[in-house]
Every structure is written in C-alpha cells, then in structure tokens.
Amino acid sequence: MDFKNVLGKSTGIITYDNFSTLDVSSGIKGNIDNLKEDLLQIEYHNNLILDLGWYPSFNKKGAFSISIIKDFDWENPIKVQKCKSFEELENFITEFINYCNNY
Incomplete structure (x- = not known):
C-alpha cells in the first residue's frame, strides 16, 4: 500500500x-x-477540500472519515465515506482524489 x-x-x-x-x-x-480527527487536508482550486480524520481520536473502535467539503460548508459535505482499515481507505482516497481532480 503506497499512500504517498x-x-x-x-x-x-x-x-x-x-x-x-x-x-x-x-x-x-x-x-x-x-x-x-485531523490527519490530512488537501485544498483544490475549485473551492473543494478533501478532509481525512479518525473519529473518535485515539480510539481503537473508531473509524476513518473522509469528506469532500465545498465552499467551506463543513456542516454539509458533498461526499462522505467511513471505513476501519487502511485497505478500504486506499480505495476511498483514490476515489475522492479523482472526484476532486475532475470536479
């Protein structure tokens, strides 16, 4: 798995x-x-932010949450996905990056 x-x-x-x-x-x-909660943020020229965190922080029963935020409207993300493994997360990060790149 190569997240970089x-x-x-x-x-x-x-x-x-x-x-x-x-x-x-x-x-x-x-x-x-x-x-x-704060692991990764990527800002795009089209007013999108890809945000990744683990909720709740430091809790082994938690989950990754990856979101796409438009125009800083954090209350209403346009896309959200949750998962509990790095394997699933790799697929979602790829999907969300492609979405933001092509928005």
Whole structure:
C-alpha cells in the first residue's frame, strides 16, 4: 500500500498532513496513538477540500472519515465515506482524489 503515490496524484495542495507519516504495516493497533480527527487536508482550486480524520481520536473502535467539503460548508459535505482499515481507505482516497481532480 503506497499512500504517498496515491496522494501524489492529487492536483490539489496538501495543506495539512499527519497521515503520510503513519506506518501502515503496523495496522490500526500500531498507529492508534497517532490516529486523530485531523490527519490530512488537501485544498483544490475549485473551492473543494478533501478532509481525512479518525473519529473518535485515539480510539481503537473508531473509524476513518473522509469528506469532500465545498465552499467551506463543513456542516454539509458533498461526499462522505467511513471505513476501519487502511485497505478500504486506499480505495476511498483514490476515489475522492479523482472526484476532486475532475470536479
């Protein structure tokens, strides 16, 4: 799993990234002390933001939440997905980056 390669396909600007430093090979348990609400933000020229976090922070029963926000309307994301594994997350990040790149 190569998240740096996936993130490299984004045409947006990464404005916050505590995600790419995670050791994916350690799984969720091995990263739980670093899994928090603010993991990754990518801003796009078309007023979209891709936002990734783990909710609730530092909780092994939590989940990744990936959202696309339009015009800073955080209360009404235009796309949201939740998952509990890095494998699922890779697919969703790819899908969401493609969506934002082509919006």
